[in-house]
Amino acid sequence: MMPVARPAAWDGGVCPFAAGWQRVLMWWFIVGDGLLFGAFLAAYGYARLIATTWPDSSVVFSLPYLAAMTLVLNTSSAMMASGVAAARRGAWPTARRWLLATTLGGVLFLGMQADEWRHAIAAGARLSGNPWGDASFGAYFFLITGFHGTHVLLGVLILTIATARVATRRATPLGIELVGLYWHFVELVWVFIFTLFYLL
Amino acid sequence: MSTQTSVFHSSTVALLFAGLGLGGAWYGASIVMPSLASRHGAGIDSMLSYLLVTTGILFVAGYCALAWFIWTGARRRRIDQRLTRRRTEWLVSGALGLAVGLIAEGGVLAIGMPVWSEYFDATPPADAVTVEITAQQFLWNVRYPGADGQFGRNSAAAMDDVSNPLGLDRADPAGRDDVVTQNVMAVPLGRAVRLRLRSKDVIHSFFLPNFRVKQDIVPGMTPEVVFFPTREGSFEIACSELCGLAHYRMRGFFDVLSPAAFDRWLAEQATPTAGGPR
């Protein structure tokens, strides 16, 4: 629940990053959570450098499918931004529609990722090995995309709650913006995974 | 006022710090390292001596200053107002910080780095004695390449703790004359030693206290160590990275022999069961 306005007298009088403490906190959370992905990706880079051969993920995975997944997440993120803008204007019905669309985008992305996993598993990929080469390849694939997928799932849940709150007029513009920050962060992480895991 | 304390009490605290500082330095000066037996070790020892002297002086000075400030402070009723100005603050602590920083950084750059480079960038001389050490819980497998100077093939898949701990391929001609021992190794005086280190299971660390040699053996890595023994004698090998239950007694022996005695020793090791453990 976002706090109601409080007198500035207890706010220290100064606001270090000129952003309100809720936003600053959200950014700190993003940095911390982002570093978790940073550590996974650094470990992946490390394993890949050790390996003498590494499968080409753009051959293992379908690039058009990957482009479609990225498009879905990307569009969902833009819709979220539009929803936040609507919430700020006070145009709550518009905000509700954007949020609903965003949530659906998240669900679609999750479905596509599940399908990608299904294909990989059907092809013989396991945590302990895979048909394409170095055992670490499959392990890092499941670890990194699985962790990202968990974040998407969490985001979908948060978005559902936020949509419901908008529908019942209990949401605040700030609350919607914080949800938006999280959702954009999920896309931000995908940009790294897309480039570093799938393309490079 | 509960914070009023007696001058006597404060003085005893001051004396405690002074006593610990001076006593510590006296105790520290009485400790000797394991006797030195390698060439690069002299560099490490001079690094340590440099640090012992500089930090020893700083240590005693710091403890005595602390004691002195407490001693005099306990006898003062009003504070010394001259010592609260900002200009002096930056000067005093900045200068001391720089001085200690220079001692530390200068020591690393001037004394430390040359030794570090000598040790890690050393290209082994052509006549170096090459020995392969394969650590396992809880012993050191030692292998000499034999007369041909070539190690035979071995593989993890063929490793068997009872009959073939190193997984040697008996069909490989290069491996016929390999000499294998456990926990005992010898090298001749006057030649460099080139150790190839491996581990079969967990992380071990090959530690020769007298030679100032310590190298972790991380599985999957094959680090090499090159050093030059400077005197004959029998020395101990210890494991210095926690490796399991018997970590504390994963003891080996490292003998530096005269060249003739070394050749005799190697021939003795080769005869009974070539290629197998003793």
Place this chain on the structure above:
Amino acid sequence: MKGVVRRGVTMTDRSDRFSAGGESVRLYWATWAALLALTLVMLLLDTAPVARPWLVAVLLVAMLAKVALIAGNFMHLRHAHAGLVWTFIAGLLITGLTLYVLIVPDALRIRDMLVNR
């Protein structure tokens, strides 16, 4: 509140400063288009016969461009106080990069050992 305002940083929240009108929504969809274009360019490059070092360099630059677009426009970092921007850049990007850069030499050393075994 007098005497506590330092360097002009007061309770006003800078991220309230940008307008929330139709213009920003247009910006979001322009950003969306730019991200899409970058994604397509990256995918095309990946299948094109480009020398590996160039490919890596271009992909990384494109990735950072996408990150800047998302963080700057969607997450409004463009309007934020420098402190917040640096929280993001130093806290996330530089810290993550430091971790990676300082472990790379070890990974290369391990590979050399495996190759020269």
Place this chain on the structure above:
Amino acid sequence: MSHAATTVPGHDQSHPELGFIRRYVFSLDHKVIGIQYIVTGLLMALVGAALATLIRLQLGWPERTWPLLAQLLPKGYAGGVMAPEFYLAVVTMHGTIMVFFFMSYVLVSGFGNYLVPLQVGARDMAFPLANMLSFWIGALSALLMIASFFVEGGAAAAGWTAYPPLSAVATAVPGSGMGQTIWLLSMAFFIASFTLSGLNIVATVFSVRAPGMSMWRMPLTVWSYFIASILGLLAFPALTAAAVMLLFDRHAGTSFFLPAGLVVGGRHLTNSGGSPLLWQHLFWFLGHPEVYVLILPALGIACDIIPAFTRKPIFGYRLSVWCLVAVGALSMVVWGHHMFVSGMSPFTGEYFSIATMTITLPMTVFGVNMLASLRGGAIRMGVPMMFSCAVLALFGSGGLGGLYLGNATADMQLTDTYFVVGHFHMMIGGVTLMATFGGLHYWFPKMFGRMMNETIGKAHFWLTFTPFFIIFFMQHFLGIQGAPRRYYAFTAYDFLRETRIQNLVVSSCAMVLIASQSLFVVNFVWSLFRGAPAADNPWEATTLEWTTSSPPPHDNFGQAELTVHRWPYEYGVESGDRDFADQRVPPGRVPVTA
């Protein structure tokens, strides 16, 4: 608008008739949570000290049998002799408990929770609910860690650093079965708890400072908590990632940390592709900043105690703050100095060596500032001051020891020896322990409204600091003689025969040290009920917590307006019959000096 409405959200102080459970168990009050953390941490310290006793009994008298212990711990002491696997489990758990569940809880989360809102003039933490969650997740993680002693194979035995493959392969050492898994889960809870509490401290410093409390008017304690929290938030994710990966290696068949060709205990493993070195990097990426997370608050606390007992402003306040910032930043890029002989690239070894030495500069400046704060003061040697001087002394000697270990060349001989044990006990053991005792004596009146006993406190200081110094000073020199750490006994080696007497002395001192902690326990409990009633400001100190009652009311400062007018070290000024001005004294009455 009345002040009743100005509370932090979710924290309604207008209902003081809360039941016992809401008030003392599931409390949202930062003061109660802080005390809960402190008490939990002190209880864990007793466990850690008991484990230390077992370690020192074994090392001091390796040939003795212990019939009594055989009855108490039939598994670990079969036949009265300590089992090596039990020894390793004890060493591992001693380290884990002391670092994470004692120091972190008492010093960082405990004092941090109690002091930060009070010292910045806030009614509570920014997120009281998250604060409560943080404590209960933390308590769960402590319970889980203790519970691991009772599972099959015993507690984790791979050291507090949990290096794989020892920690990844269940057959490598007995504790690597269920015990290691519980260790990892417990650490995950700990990290969650610490992250919540760290975010809370950052948010509190950012957002709920009282009017006039600018960043440059915050006490050094608050600065140190602020920087330590940021460090924790940046460093912990790497360990979280590593713990997840290690769990996968242990239970899902991945090979993140396991290379090809392992043969453990005669069994061939099918793993391939990983490297144990990766764990070391990820672990120390957290591990090194973590020691600063512990030590910065200790230094901050000492810096707040010293001026109150020298009646003189702290020396070089702004410079000290910048030193804390610099140390925080540098601590993120030097972790490799724990791995100089691990087989890491010699090139990065040189980098880490030079970078580590750079920390000397800000740390020396900070230490000199502390020392200079004593100079020219009118010293009252109360118990908190005695412990603060001990903080300074141990910080100095531990810091000088750091010069040996940060220097790659010297570290080649000293790493993994008792020099390291001596060094880190001086720093994250001693500096923090002394600051904990100093802080407890100093803020006890504020927390409980009663004074602790001075005489017992003084005796406790002598019997704590002196043996502590002797033990860990001597251990440095055991390391110089080459004694490796984590050895169950020093009896197997000729070159360690000389260390027999030293180990005997160390063990004897350890017994004195541990036994004398009963003085503290007695003092703590006795003072809680029978101590002399405390005034609001018994130490005549200047920071905000001393301007409210002892103990403070639920909303910390009552209905009074709270405005800060000056820096936190206004000592040695003319203020009527007093020589200090607290932060709320307006500039008209006493001139503002900073």
